[in-house]
Amino acid sequence: MRGSINRPPTPDAEDDQIQEKQLTFQEIIDIKLIESGEKERLKELLRERLIECGWRDEMKALCRAFAQKKGRDNVTLDDLVQLLTPKGRASVPDSVKAELLQRIRSFLASAAI
Amino acid sequence: MTRRNNPPYTNPKPCEHLSDYKLKHGFNGYKSLQKFIRTTPNGRTSLENPNTKVPTCDSCNGYRGRFYFCLVCSSISCSDHVLFHNQSRNGHDIAVDVERAELFCIVCRDQVYDPDFDKAVMSKHRIDMPNVESDGKSIGERLCKRKKSGSGFGVVDQMRDLKGPKESALMRDQRAKSCYPLGLRGLNNLGNTCFMNSVLQAMLHAPPLRSYFLTNQHNRETCRKRSVDRLCLPCDIDGIFSAVFSGDRPPYSPAQFLYSWWQHSANLASYEQQDAHEFFISLLDGIHEKEGKIRNRNRENGDCQCIAHRGFSGLLRSDVTCMTCGFTSTTYDPYVDISLNLDTSNYSMTDVAKKPIKPNESSSISTLLGCLDLFTRPEKLGSDQKLYCQNCQERQDSSKQMSIRRLPLVLCLHIKRFEHSLISKMSRKIDRYLHFPFSLDMTPYLSSSIVRNRFGNRIFAFEGDESDISTEFEILAVVTHSGTLESGHYVTYLRLRNQWYKCDDAWITEVDEEIVRASQCYMMFYVQKMLYHKADENMSHLTTSSKEEALHRVAGFS
Numbered sequence: 193m194r195g196s197i198n199r200p201p202t203p204d205a206e207d208d209q210i211q212e213k214q215l216t217f218q219e220i221i222d223i224k225l226i227e228s229g230e231k232e233r234l235k236e237l238l239r240e241r242l243i244e245c246g247w248r249d250e251m252k253a254l255c256r257a258f259a260q261k262k263g264r265d266n267v268t269l270d271d272l273v274q275l276l277t278p279k280g281r282a283s284v285p286d287s288v289k290a291e292l293l294q295r296i297r298s299f300l301a302s303a304a305i
Numbered sequence: 306m307t308r309r310n311n312p313p314y315t316n317p318k319p320c321e322h323l324s325d326y327k328l329k330h331g332f333n334g335y336k337s338l339q340k341f342i343r344t345t346p347n348g349r350t351s352l353e354n355p356n357t358k359v360p361t362c363d364s365c366n367g368y369r370g371r372f373y374f375c376l377v378c379s380s381i382s383c384s385d386h387v388l389f390h391n392q393s394r395n396g397h398d399i400a401v402d403v404e405r406a407e408l409f410c411i412v413c414r415d416q417v418y419d420p421d422f423d424k425a426v427m428s429k430h431r432i433d434m435p436n437v438e439s440d441g442k443s444i445g446e447r448l449c450k451r452k453k454s455g456s457g458f459g460v461v462d463q464m465r466d467l468k469g470p471k472e473s474a475l476m477r478d479q480r481a482k483s484c485y486p487l488g489l490r491g492l493n494n495l496g497n498t499c500f501m502n503s504v505l506q507a508m509l510h511a512p513p514l515r516s517y518f519l520t521n522q523h524n525r526e527t528c529r530k531r532s533v534d535r536l537c538l539p540c541d542i543d544g545i546f547s548a549v550f551s552g553d554r555p556p557y558s559p560a561q562f563l564y565s566w567w568q569h570s571a572n573l574a575s576y577e578q579q580d581a582h583e584f585f586i587s588l589l590d591g592i593h594e595k596e597g598k599i600r601n602r603n604r605e606n607g608d609c610q611c612i613a614h615r616g617f618s619g620l621l622r623s624d625v626t627c628m629t630c631g632f633t634s635t636t637y638d639p640y641v642d643i644s645l646n647l648d649t650s651n652y653s654m655t656d657v658a659k660k661p662i663k664p665n666e667s668s669s670i671s672t673l674l675g676c677l678d679l680f681t682r683p684e685k686l687g688s689d690q691k692l693y694c695q696n697c698q699e700r701q702d703s704s705k706q707m708s709i710r711r712l713p714l715v716l717c718l719h720i721k722r723f724e725h726s727l728i729s730k731m732s733r734k735i736d737r738y739l740h741f742p743f744s745l746d747m748t749p750y751l752s753s754s755i756v757r758n759r760f761g762n763r764i765f766a767f768e769g770d771e772s773d774i775s776t777e778f779e780i781l782a783v784v785t786h787s788g789t790l791e792s793g794h795y796v797t798y799l800r801l802r803n804q805w806y807k808c809d810d811a812w813i814t815e816v817d818e819e820i821v822r823a824s825q826c827y828m829m830f831y832v833q834k835m836l837y838h839k840a841d842e843n844m845s846h847l848t849t850s851s852k853e854e855a856l857h858r859v860a861g862f863s
Contacts (some may be wrong), residue, residue, distance in 0.1 A: 268414060
């Protein structure tokens with residue numbers, strides 16, 4: 193087993209400067225979210241909400257309709273991603289967006305960024 | 306005789322790159338992957354290195370997007386650089402999507418499937434694989450007990466019985482109805498007994514029950530000789546069958562049956578209106594009581610062979626999952642009907658493919674399929690309902706999911722059209738329209754489908770894949786209710802030989818299917834497709850032979 197999966201954790205800020213990579217504010221938040229496990233929790237929450245409101249079933253139905261039209265063996269992952277992304281993003285309920293936003297705000301406050 | 310009517314899962318063939326990989330590396334990659342497989346209690350699988358929280362791309366150090374773990378060299382690439390990784394190394398074609406633990410062929414740029422891979426993944430999930438027989442050990446109490454009393458319609462109704470019919474009118478009815486199929490006969494209302502009449506009409510045409518009684522498998526003479534106990538519901542049911550299928554057309558009064566049923570269900574014996582669903586359950590119970598003793602004499606274990614169970618009985622599966630460790634405990638419970646809550650979600654499935662729908666809009670129709678979806682959806686049990694987990698050895702938050710392990714010949718679906726308000730402490734009826742199909746495929750609600758979907762559609766043989774079960778059903782009868790909880794009326798719509806008949810106590814009329822579709826369904830009887838069509842054939846034989854007899858009768862009347 194190659195060592196790549198056993199890489200050390202995300203490099204420190206000093207290393208960044210050596211590598212000439214500046215982390216943007218957004219990237220810092222992102223990394224903090226992942227490292228603290230909050231991103232995983234948010235994803236889980238999002239998944240739950242999207243299932244509850246029927247969003248996932250809608251996406252499934254879209255895929256099914258597409259596969260039926262194009263033929264089951266002619267559908268690739270990229271096709272589906274292209275098909276679902278615009279409609280999926282547009283149909284996330286506002287209440288779900290609001291809830292997640294609130295969670296992120298709380299996280300930022302508690303992480304003292 | 307095991308014809309597969311619906312092959313639910315045909316494994317996708319591997320692409321050439323996957324085949325080559327398997328030939329060259331066998332299971333090595335899968336085995337070494339095991340220590341990175343992480344499972345969640347709700348069935349998701351992902352790859353995770355405990356040392357590095359943030360997977361980053363070996364080529365660009367990026368940490369966003371999809372990541373692919375190469376099965377040959379274990380390097381991680383993001384979706385932008387995975388092709389580069391493949392092109393710069395010979396044979397590094399197969400990778401694993403880190404977030405989903407799914408196989409991906411870099412060359413084909415698409416997902417691929419391998420039962421061996423899924424097996425390796427599934428081995429990390431804590432699935433309980435119990436026997437089909439009821440497992441006494443479960444996480445806490447069984448939660449799928451249905452409330453049998455006090456949950457239906459039941460108070461005084463206006464009397465709807467036939468008082469002093471005019472003979473000439475009756476005669477006209479007879480002549481008109483003489484071309485109706487055999488077995489169609491009005492049932493007089495004996496004082497708020499529409500709840501009984503409506504269910505009886507459905508039972509009179511349920512194929513297993515109908516053949517059983519029409520072939521005299523419950524012989525009244527032998528029964529009388531055999532048992533001291535005068536009370537025998539099957540005998541009285543047999544009486545109704547004889548009367549209804551005799552060819553006589555004037556409405557029949559099932560008084561003897563009513564009297565016997567009162568004796569059997571003493572708590573429901575009155576002239577008050579009762580709930581049709583409760584009656585249905587007590588009817589099957591009455592048949593089982595008598596028939597069960599006779600039929601099950603020689604068998605100690607196994608399923609009851611009485612006609613009530615042979616026709617209507619199935620098996621439900623209940624999975625309770627600990628949300629902390631993922632341990633799932635499974636129990637099986639028999640059922641003779643399935644009670645469904647009305648699906649009141651905010652979307653319409655029919656429009657999805659045509660235009661974008663915002664789930665917030667309440668442009669919605671409740672559908673039977675929606676109710677079945679709701680029934681089989683995982684339900685998070687409240688924190689006040691923590692159940693004891695065998696694995697964690699303490700009470701934990703749990704999730705419960707129902708599915709159907711075995712389907713009956715006749716599937717009775719009961720819609721719970723009442724809600725109880727904890728605030729006002731009152732129950733009220735839900736009149737919401739429910740759309741239901743005439744042809745129903747139960748495949749998505751089978752245990753194999755539900756459990757399989759929980760783990761993301763892995764190619765994995767679940768114990769008891771019901772490949773032999775016929776899942777296609779045709780509607781036979783719809784029992785409808787109109788009115789309130791306190792006061793209402795039941796009417797049954799029967800479909801015989803592709804024609805719908807409205808059975809409103811003593812009055813039987815032909816109706817168009819639109820009327821049926823628009824009706825407010827309360828109980829629906831679906832029959833297995835093969836059985837339904839076979840029964841129709843048998844009916845046509847009966848009709849032609851007795852038609853002449855019926856006409857002759859009418860002619861001789863004057």
